[in-house]
Amino acid sequence: MIRYPILSNDATVGVTAPSSGVPVELHHLLHQAREKFQEQNVQVVFGETVWTQKKAKSADAKTRANEFNQMMQNDNVDVIIPPWGGELLIETLEYIDFENIKEKWIVGYSDTSLLLLAITLKTGIATAHGTNFVDLRGKETDPTTAMWKTVLSTEVGSSVVQYSSPFYQKEWKHGNPTPVVFNLTEKTEWKTISCKEQSLKGRLLGGCIDVIRHLAGTPFGNIQSFQQKYIHDEPIIWFFENCELSTTDLRRSLVQMKLAGWFDHCSGVLFGRSEANHSVGDYTVEDVYWDLSEELNVPIIYDIDCGHKPPQVTLINGAFAEVTVENGKGKVTQCFRS
Structure with a gap:
């Protein structure tokens, strides 16, 4: 049977980088996203890996896996949202403690989806393919992206409906973000x-x-x-x-x-x-x-x-x-x- 975590209103967000971290020149994206969460009275806990990036990864495989394992087993962290994806998350899989993974949501896409799928296949715990942490830094959140909270708050046995977006982004324009980040x-x-x-x-x-x-x-x-x-x-x-x-x-x-x-x-x-x-x-x-x-x-x-x-x-x-x-x-x- 599939086991579903549930997101509470006072959930604490843990941010760790099992794939790529954020280079120094982009640390402001992390601060902006944290401030947005804090405006909603949501606490954010950063791991050390989010602040570093070298040789296509935030840290060596064991360091990344250990930090993820610690956040998964930390009762004070309710949901884990990596800053973004990357390239080499696959290096960490042999060090992930699948036997002791707790029922809490993990959210992300791109390289993060490798970890999400592996966890669901190995443990039967549902995982969420959706937004990255840094993409939640806007003054507003578009209605399609904003549904992540509603989806993750759905109770076992209940249903949730989502609809296709009205408009999408053709290309990234990092130097020209809109109030919802995307163009x-x-x-x-x-x-x-x-x-x-x-x-x-x-x-x-x-x-x-x-x-x-x-x-x-x-x-x-x-x-x-x-x-x-x-x-x-x-x-x-x-x-x-x-x-x-x-x-x-x-x-x-x-x-x-x-x-x-x-x-x-x-x-x-x-x-x-x-x-x-x-x-x-x-x-x-x-x-x-x-x-x-x-x-x-x-x-x-x-x-x-x-x-x-x-x-x-x-x-x-x-x-x-x-x-x-x-x-x-x-x-x-x-x-x-x-």
Whole structure:
């Protein structure tokens, strides 16, 4: 059975960097985000790793893992939100104390999603694919991102509904932040391979495909064991976002996952918007989606609010979901059932 943490109104946020820390010249982003939380009477506890960055990581693997383990076991920390993602979180997995992980929310995306998926697969504890800590520093929070609190406050057995955003950010403009941090200029449109209305149901699992693909074939990516032990072979809805992969690399990754059995009992696949997906020759990302849909015989929904083109809905690894798309608009209903 899946176990769900719950976020209380007086929760203390722990910020640790299991992947990349924040370089000195950007420390003001951390201070701004902490001030925003404090305005809402939410306390923030920083780990040492958030303040450092060298050789593509905040610290060595054992130091990062130990700080994460300590925050997980600290009863005074209620939810963990890394500052952002990075590159080399995978180095920490062998040092994570999965046996003593407590039921508290971990929130993030990009490289953080590797840790989220591994925890849910190994322990059956739900994790939250959503916002980074530094993205919550704005004077306001856009309605799509702001739903993270509502989602994480959902009680076991209850449901929560989210809708696709009105507009999304085409490109990062760090020197020109808006009151909500993001530059939301482009009209959002969720799409389906069938070009028709679509609805699918199943347990959510996923993350940044660039990194979670590396769990296949390891002790941290045993999908078959997770299906049998925690969800009793219920169908899975996979959600992916692509940070840097070309269309052929994306295709290779999906084929590897299929061969590893990750798509057994799959009821559909969701793909987030992406700045990557660069075509190789005339092989486009739509071709990738078509190939996968035909092989798995499942619906494909793409350009959803997930990943590096914010904002994004908060998707819970392990939750039962119904996802519908009609006239370019999306709706995600998540039920926190065991």
